[in-house]
Amino acid sequence: MVSIPRATGAGFALGLMWGAAARVWMRLISTDPEFSWTGTGMILGSTAVCGAALGFLYGARRAGRSRSWRLLGLCWLFVFAGPGIVFLPAFLLGGLLHLRQIWCKVIGAAAVACGVLLLWILNQQEPASVNPATMYGGFLLLSVALTAGAAELYLPRPARRREPAVALAK
Template identity: 45%
Template sequence: MARLSTRQGAERHAGARPAGAGPAGARHVMLRGALAGLGLGLLWGVAARVWMRLMNPTSPEFSWAGTGMILTMAALLGLGVGLLAAAKVKGARRWWRLAVVPGLLIFASQGLLFLPAFALGGLVLTRRHWALRALGAAASVAMVVVLGVLLGGVDEETMTTLPTSALVSGVVGFVLLSAAMAAAGSVLYRPWAPRTRSASIAPMGSAEVAAGEGALAT
């Protein structure tokens, strides 16, 4: 009887799934990734909007519609990055890379300044070859220099330049926003976890069942 119980327990173990490996666990991973990405994307969008407003306090170009567009695009990119990060953690299919594509609209127009930080800056935070990390750092630093030159130039309409305090705050704000964008971009270069399937558990379960059958035979 004891040997029969051993065999039954081995069979139950063979059909069992590890915690979090089932469909429900996978959905929870994806949901957490989506919510985290959405929240961080919105936070970045708010910070970027405040930064732009500080750089142009009297500009009539700013509107609630524009603010809503920035927040929407930032949230969309954050959502895509969060989904991709979760997909890599749980070893999902590679087509989850496409989740990032809709959010790339944020790099249109003035957002283009942050594209190098997202596309290449993330390499700095990975374990890739030092040359690739150097490329990512160079691309990010180059955009800081470009922004400094743009902000330090003379406004063609007013023929004035930004005060030093505004120039410094603009560059510092850009560096912080770019660092956050690089952290998001690093998800693109993270490795994919191996896919977890119930079939991969079969050899272990089969071995235990065979051991139980051997015990019954003796």
């Protein structure tokens, strides 16, 4: 059984790693790479805290807690404000990729594809001289990783074990 504090800590670490990967990707696709500690700190801090929220959701779901905790996932909307908006479809619907039903997988894949399309459309307005494999490949990898965390918004609680009924002796 996974404990909620352990899951929260793991979520924090995974969110921090996702934020670091996103920061490296942003640096690689930037035509004017300005590095600021403030911006990097905001990215890493917000993704780590939001990763901790998803880790908490994982632990709470595994412990059979109420579904109302899923509202914690809304903290990611802060991360996607501004330029991060291209990741929003992958977060909101991409988690459906991890469900069993085929229609859920199709919607989840379409959401990730919509994010790639949105990035392509935004790139057409201000064409960048960046390697397309780096831009779209990196975005796709980050989006797919994000869907794993976003799945906590959709996954059902595990089935509870029922204690066997004790037969009464007559």
